[in-house]
Amino acid sequence: MAHGPATLADGWVKYASRWLFTTNHKDIGTLYLWFSFAMFILGGAFAMIIRAELFQPGMQLIQPEFFNQMTTMHGLVMVFGAIMPAFVGLANWLIPMMIGAPDMALPRMNNLSFWILPFAFAILVATLFMEGGGPNFGWTFYAPLSTTYAPDTVNYFIFGVHIMGASSIMGSINIIATVMNMRAPGMTYMKMPMFVWTWLITAFLLVAVMPVLAGAVTMMLMDINFGTSFFDAAGGGDPVLFQHVFWFFGHPEVYIIILPAFGVVSQIIPTFSRKPLFGYSSMVYATASIAFMSFIVWAHHMFTVGMPIAGELYFMYATMLIAVPTGVKVFNWITTMYKGALTFETPMLFSIAFVILFTFGGFTGLMLSIAAADIQYHDTYFVVAHFHYVMVAGAVFSGTAAVYYWLPKWCGKMYSETMGKVQFWIAFIGFNITFMPQHFLGLAGMPRRYADYGLQFADWNMVSSIGAFMYGAAQLLFLFNVVRTITHGKPVDKPEVWEGAEGLEWTVPTPAPYHTFEKPPQVK
């Protein structure tokens, strides 16, 4: 029954058909990963344009209209096109191998959920070339800037978001079905690798909130085209309703992005500490409570809309509480390292940087939760710095760590450790040069999404831009290293690849064959 996948030697038609019609979780994982990397480069290019324009005060390269399109597209492409699909790609590759399943539970839906994504982003990016330009209202697309005052292309944006949402929902259902039904005998819930746990919880979050996002954009669609007034005060609606609906999706969304990253780091740190993960069960409970809390704190993004004070106090207290389970996770990671035998290969470097920088972003998050201070921080570069510390040093660093960690298993070749480490240091230093000064800019009073700024902000903006170019260069090195590994990497054939790696995925041959666990393994 097992047949090898078509290769280029079988001719272009067969090769293309393989990828188009594949139902293999590894193929689909690969597609997701390459797609997300392409989007990462595209979103990064948008960021480079933004930082180049902000290198100096004044409008030099682009005009404010286009600048707003760049900030919007950067956010949308990075969140929905780069980070989310990257973790879905990792889930596809790894979850079946980690729980001892032959494939995902719903392979055809798996194919569909990937193949609609490129169309969603083609539609979204195409708006940049249309009359009126692309979406220019920020990735949070607050009404009425995104409805009454939006360019006509907003309808393409809405359609694109719908398709992305459908893709995410299908992907999540698939993950839930796989984890619940296809675990190998003996693989109880509390034996599942942390990555599987975090993804299971993430999938539930996605199924819960993607429909809310769909609802928000559908209401926009009705307001724009069919004369309703959901978000228009003149017709009896409420612009603030949009923000409540958006953030009811949006806050869980940021945990959707970060929870799988927690999972990745919880796999990597034990391996290179040669010591089991400390506090496994508290890790599971902490993840679940973070996920639950993500539903009840959304309005901390709205401390300046003039909520009643009771509401503001509630959202402040609830938000502060998230620090508790998050702290538990950080302490667990560090204690995992304690009295281990540490080595610092590239995945470990990225994971340690993740712990440090994510925690730093957590500290600023705690500061932001204090409503009275948030009134000064809100919508400034302090917020931009905060969420890039958790999104970039969090999600992107852990994604990079994951690629380096599992790449030898995927392709049977070892990456260049030297190049990996050079990339790490350029990325780490570049990242901090980019985003650390943005804290200062924000505190000193520079609002976010500004195409131009007063002269007092010139110094740190220039430093930040230089850092951004460095960080961007590190990603090209990453691409080069991965491609070179696939073409010229030193072959690896040990199943476990890393000394100290635990888990079912390290028991199958390296590179992982096209079909694994056709007979379920016995887990003790």
Added chain:
Amino acid sequence: MLKRAQALFLSSLGVIFALVYAGNASADSAPSQLNMPQGVTEVSQAAYDIHMIMMWICTVIGIAVFGFMFYVMYAHRKSRGAVAENFHENVLVELLWTIVPAVILIVMAIPATSALLKVYDTENADIDIQVTGYQWNWQYEYLGEGVKFMSNLRTSNDEIQGKEPKGEHYLREVDNPLVLPVGKKVRFLITGNDVIHSWWVPDFGVKRDAIPGLFTSAWAKTDKVGTYVGECTELCGKGHAFMPVVVEVKEQAEYDQWLADKKAAAAEYASTIGKEWSFDELMVKGEEVYNRSCAGCHGVNGEGGYGPALKDSAVALGAADVHISAVVDGIGVLMPSFDAQLSEVEIAAVVHYERNAWGNDVGDITQPIDVVNYKQGK
């Protein structure tokens, strides 16, 4: 090899920083501000205090946590011969690091709550001012005083586009600042006209969204005379970065004088602009303005000269709005904009005159309000 690459890398960083600083170290530039301003109101002081408390708590925790982490990374390296132990649970420790942070948070919540109560204390204000966000300027209305004006960015487009050197107050200057008296509690009622804006004055600790169809409120009371600059902080379209807030806090007597002047100007404005002018009144006023400002180029009888003839011309006989636009905005290089030189009444009068003198007989009446509407619609 790797060590050398890192060293090279770090030294090049140093060079970059040095260059940036050398580049910006002009004589008058103060060092860039790094922290939140303490500001001049109770609310801004409360925000600053809680910000500093949080920052220090986070710093202490951060030093402890990262310090321990760096110790582990140094002491338990495999290359130093460390052998991994195998423990993976400790109920006591796990309970402690759940409970201790929770207690710290409860302690933090106390000053955080009292600071927030200050923000919401908008009762018993001496003065009420309505702030309305427009794309892309602010309107201030002194409720009950009959004083209302727009506040526009004063920085020129040439400065923004780099065709002129940038002034000292680049993007931090407006034509009509908001003026407040010292020592009085002022309540701001904030709303938006089109999209959502957000009115922020860092030194007051005031940031409230300006939402169309809703009012939000905030307050400020300061004992410090001075000029305070703020920004729009909610993305509102292409002019988002170009609608600063400038507030001047003056001594009571100066404020009273300013308000009286504004009221007088408002009365004058209402009596001329709000008034419906008759055909002949406008002809008289228009001839006077024409001879002073236009005849030099277009000829005393509209016959042309340095500029084109207006008699029987397409502009004078065409749509009134196009005609108004020609005077307000100018045409090309040769016809200048008269927006700054002529009042709305004068512009209306001269347009009316040109459309109805020297045999031009459009017959319509151009009222000052048409000019106002044209400018607002622009």
